[in-house]
Amino acid sequence: MPLALRLVSNTLTIPAALARSVQRKRQRAEVLSVQRLSTEHLADRIALTVLTGHPDKKALAGPLNSAILEWSARDWPALGQRLGKLDRRRAALPSGARIAPAIAIELFRHIAGPETCRKLDRGQPVNEAELPDALFEPLLDCIVLAEPDPALHFLAAQLFLELGWARHGSDQTQDLTPDRLDAARTCFDTAHQILEEIAPQAPHSAYFAEVNYRVRAAEGSTMEDLFSLFTRWRRSDPTTLTPFAVHGLNMLPRWYGEADSVSSFANIAWAKTHEKMGAAAYAATYLSAMEVDPQIMLGMDVPAFREGLMDMMQHSDDPDVTCNAILRILWEVSADAHGLTGREATSLRRARCELRELFFYLVRHALGPVMPDVWAGRWTEAKILHAVAEAFEADIQAGHRVSIGLDGAKVLTT
CATH class of the missing domain: 1.25.40 (Serine Threonine Protein Phosphatase 5, Tetratricopeptide repeat)
Structure with a gap:
């Protein structure tokens, strides 16, 4: 690029970058203001329907x-x-x-x-x-x-x-x-x-x-033998997504795969199943693997993944169980530095932000009863409430109340 054009480009880029930085800081401050609210205050603004006990158990x-x-x-x-x-x-x-x-x-x-x-x-x-x-x-x-x-x-x-x-x-x-x-x-x-x-x-x-x-x-x-075993499993049980989740996990570089193995397998999964299952197999492949190695998100088609998550719930025997399980993974993987020990690349930070936005989308459009036992681990009703609240930060700051129950999420403006 000629020097004159570089100077013009830099002159235009610096204010734009500064504006984006200010916007991000403002957004973080807004999120933090919601995070600082007490559990009692949030419980007054958001009414959750909570089901205790794991349905599987x-x-x-x-x-x-x-x-x-x-x-x-x-x-x-x-x-x-x-x-x-x-x-x-x-x-x-x-x-x-x-x-x-x-x-x-x-x-x-x-x-x-x-x-x-x-x-x-x-x-x-x-x-x-x-x-x-x-x-x-x-x-x-x-x-x-x-x-x-x-x-x-x-x-x-x-x-x-x-x-x-x-x-x-x-x-x-x-x-x-x-x-x-x-x-x-x-x-x-x-x-x-x-x-x-x-x-x-x-x-x-x-x-x-x-x-x-x-x-x-x-x-x-070997990868070839394992794929043959996966194929037999899938054919013997064609309605379950478990083979895709398990094989996707095994395709991580730390086990059987290479850098692009999960992405390649996810595309194969979509091609073989999309007519009957939509993008559910695509999402199941990534969902299990990203929890162990967030880097694989960089090869993921986010719109296809979002579609697949919705398809997973649609094909599930219990969509509420599936939704709660998905949300827990999305929240944890989208957290800063989940699964990493060193400095995080900009591309991965961007992927985490996209995943957190996807969490917000599913909370607003798919979440029904909250099931703390499905979230498991250290998750409690109070901790889930604080996570869910971030999806409604603008509504909370506007003084609205939110109800999340059997019919999904409703923002009450009156």
């Missing part, structure tokens, strides 16, 4: 209690029949998670006991003395010596998958000792062998396909 309670009784009584025929029926029906919880594998996870936690589960929830490994392999041997004896329902093989494989991750600890491998890694691999290998033996009897089982994918991903695979 409520829906799972009956089948899980029966499964625990059957495990304790070693009533393998009844347990196998229960899981097999759930698998054939592709029975799901309100969140969309399939009931059969959900029972297996909770059954594992029941067997492990509360003290061990507290360690697991903190990402700490547990050894053989704390959680003996022998606790699971009765089921192994059953599938070896008898000819039980194939679902019991899937259960056994999933229990050893969970045991492997318990031996492994969190996914941060910097402090992973050889002993821990060997113990985890032994469990993953056991799970793999169980599935290999029963595979011919499970050509259409969604439960088998899910556990098989997760086991192979845990023990180590």
Whole structure:
């Protein structure tokens, strides 16, 4: 650019940049003024409809209690029949998670006991003395010596998958000792062998396909093999978004993928499913991955992602559960420096701002009852109230009241 033009350009750019800076500071001040309001004041301005308890936990309670009784009584025929029926029906919880594998996870936690589960929830490994392999041997004896329902093989494989991750600890491998890694691999290998033996009897089982994918991903695979396993899982359970979320997560560079792997897979997901599911699979792919690595947002088509989130709720058995789960992720990932330790690039800051705007949009146009147990973690009704309030800052500052309930959000101007 000629010098004269550069001078003119700079002369025009500096005031514009200054104006944008002033605007951003003013906007931050307005947000902070809402954030400074007490919970009592916000509760007076915003009326939330709050539902306590996680709908998944409520829906799972009956089948899980029966499964625990059957495990304790070693009533393998009844347990196998229960899981097999759930698998054939592709029975799901309100969140969309399939009931059969959900029972297996909770059954594992029941067997492990509360003290061990507290360690697991903190990402700490547990050894053989704390959680003996022998606790699971009765089921192994059953599938070896008898000819039980194939679902019991899937259960056994999933229990050893969970045991492997318990031996492994969190996914941060910097402090992973050889002993821990060997113990985890032994469990993953056991799970793999169980599935290999029963595979011919499970050509259409969604439960088998899910556990098989997760086991192979845990023990180590190739991108090509993992994609084949994903394809089988999706075909055996074509109405669920879970395969897209799980495979999208595995496509992160820290595991199986490269820099553009999540973006490429999201585009494939959209191409294969948009006629029946809209952009839901596209959004599900990114939603799980961005929570672990926010950098992948840079390859995301934001309008398609927003459309996909709405499609996820539309296709959900319980849109309110799905909406609450989505909002929690959007808020946390859009927070400053989520998932990063160093200086943040301007492009990523911009992506976070777009994500926060998307949070505001969904609060205003999709949120119904608030479910603190779905947000989970450190989220409380009060903390959710403060987050939601930012979506209505202009209305609050104008003196309006807001009601959020079964019919969505309404701004009351009188």
